[in-house]
Amino acid sequence: MRIKKTRFPYFATLFTCLSVFILIGLGTWQVYRLDWKNELISNLSSEYKKDAARYPLDFKTLLTIEDNNLKRGFITGQFDFSKEITVGPRRFKGKFGYDVITPFKLQGGGTILVDRGWMETSDSIILNRKKTWRTGKVSLVGTARTPKVPWDFGPRNAPSKNLWIYLDPDEIAVSKNLPDLLPVVFYLDETAATQNDRIISSTERVFPNNNHLMYAIFWYSMAIVLLYIYYLRFWRNR
Structure with a gap:
């Protein structure tokens, strides 16, 4: 009996090799990203542990802050309450309210937005009537970082x-009309809030998502699965 020869699967082999190469490349790229992200998170953790009251932040220093980075320290200058805004609504401990954002004229030049904290809705309505603001030259302790990026499909300002x-x-x-406004925001420490304003300062520590290990495992797994399918289809019965 004559045995029929099976043609070598050139196209399938080429496709499988190319796909496996791409999948391994994607997995390896995620490993590099994982190392970078771990180092970034470590640096952020170290920055959060700093005694911010010891590190002055001026316009030039604040201007160097990039996305996914931050600086702890203190700023000196004066609030411009005439251009204050509220951002939200935001939910906090079961209640709705707004973040109070006030421009701050830095000593030495430049302006930065200061997130003074969260205020309940009923309080934010009478915000402009309060007489408890700190006027004149003040120093504030907190964290400077870029604000969170809004969801692409969410409501717009x-x-x-x-x-x-x-x-x-x-x-x-x-x-x-703030032409010298910095692209970063200064988030007041909890102890730096104006107590009489009934504003609750944010204690949130922001870290970037770090899912690169999961992504790396996924891409490497896909490469193994593809090789196994190729083996079952073309080589198991040879």
Whole structure:
């Protein structure tokens, strides 16, 4: 009986080799990203542990802060309450309220947005009537970082109506005529809040997501699965 020869699967072999090469490359790229992200998170953790009251932050220093980075320290200058805004609504411990954002004129030049904290809705309505603001030259302790990026499909700000859903320094700079506004936001420490304002300062420590190990395992697994399918289809019965 004559045995029929099976043709070598050139196209399938080429496709499998190319696909496995790409999948391994994607997995290896995620491993490199994992190392970078671990180092970044370690640096952020070290920065959060700093005694911010010992590190002055000026305009030039604040301007060097990039995405996914932050600096702890203190700033000196004066609030501009005439251009204060509220951002939200935000939910905190079962209640709705707004983040209170006030431009701060830095000593030595430049302006930065200061997130003074969260205020309950009923309090934010009478915010402009309060007489407990700290006027004149003050020093504030906290964390400077870029604001969170809004969800692409979420609601947008309406500067013409003074409605702010999220922080966008560029939009605020145009709307409030702040040409020297920095692209970062200064988040007050809890102990630095004006107690009489009934504002609750944020204690959130922001770290970037780190799912690169999971992604690396996924891509490497896909490479193994593809090789196994290729073996079952073309080589198991040879």
